[in-house]
């Protein structure tokens with residue numbers, strides 16, 4: 419049997435990476451986006467966002483790039499997608515709804531409504547977006563209603579676990595593949611699509627629809643809980659005079675606990691964890707199971723309190739009032755190796771400081787453009803040195819590797835006062851203190 423032809427609907431962090439990875443695995447791929455500007459970039463092999471390794475993959479396969487395999491094409495036409503594909507991956511985003519916790523399904527719904535009328539022959543539609551449990555069942559019915567091929571069009575749910583910054587690696591070498599299916603035909607198709615990673619040893623977990631949907635939200639809720647747990651310990655360390663970094667190291671040696679995701683700091687952000695735990699709470703409420711997830715409310719509030727604590731630590735460092743004080747902020751993205759500033763704790767702290775009267779100047783290696791678009795009233799500098807010039811305090815809020823290599827003596831020559839606050843607990847206080855800096859960090863009053 420010929421290998422399936424693949425389409426990918428939505429070319430954001432998830433879709434662009436998935437499309438390029440499918441081409442890398444040897445499939446002919448057609449990507450669709452409703453944004454013609456994104457399509458124009460992708461056709462030239464240019465990623466619409468910063469993601470390590472994605473540019474190389476796009477250039478290796480995009481038809482518009484000389485010398486490429488040409489296996490990867492892009493379009494804005496639903497008709498073309500419907501005609502081309504045997505397997506259609508839906509990768510559009512599901513942000514938080516305006517003014518409520520629930521997830522906004524409008525992009526997913528629109529993708530299904532636009533695609534289905536062009537499905538004239540047997541096909542498998544595979545949802546990858548993070549959705550409230552129960553969506554797959556509803557969408558499967560909608561597909562059969564709308565597709566000319568009727569019941570010959572099947573649905574599967576195949577959540578994505580990629581991390582920004584590692585998206586290419588996570589997609590090509592996933593630590594597990596989860597597929598929610600209703601029949602063997604869909605399972606067989608997906609085993610064909612994922613034959614390479616399966617042969618390399620990625621576990622292939624077959625479930626029903628609701629379990630597949632829940633695996634994704636459960637995984638993100640667990641990660642968020644782990645981060646908020648260590649941040650709660652940071653609060654206790656602050657009250658008791660302990661050091662949360664040492665505490666995390668020590669409990670992390672217990673391999674039932676593990677060291678990963680135990681880094682205390684200004685907490686989690688991004689386009690996934692915060693909105694996923696909220697959407698999960700909202701959905702549990704609809705299902706009459708809200709009590710099961712009340713702890714996530716606490717996870718969320720611990721996370722938000724850490725941002726506020728960073729503001730307080732800053733106020734304290736500059737003598738009790740932020741009015742007119744110059745604050746240099748290192749980092750704007752929600753994590754390093756990404757240009758994503760969605761719900762970024764770093765930018766949120768910078769914004770709060772600005773609103774309380776500080777003069778804030780931000781520097782980030784990759785996130786400047788997105789940060790400026792979201793918070794145009796903050797100051798932006800082209801380098802660490804520029805941001806730090808004349809600063810009363812320096813804040814380390816996203817742990818980009820280049821910030822770990824800063825020379826405390828050199829930076830000390832540009833600031834007005836040698837005050838450094840580490841909001842990510844990744845800097846070594848020793849060399850900074852040696853150069854006369856006051857070094858403080860969340861959860862480490864004694865560090």
Ligand code: UGA
Pocket residue numbers: 548578579580581582583638641645678679680681682683684685686687688689690691752753
């Ligand atoms: C997260 C999950 O890790 C992925 O498995 C999932 O596929 C993805 O969401 C998604 O739903 O699409 P991502 O948002 O890229 O991935 O970022 P993470 O690496 O999980 O980091 C999230 C936030 O937690 C960041 O702001 C990071 O700084 C923070 N964090 C992480 C901590 O504060 N402490 C830690 O120890 C680890």
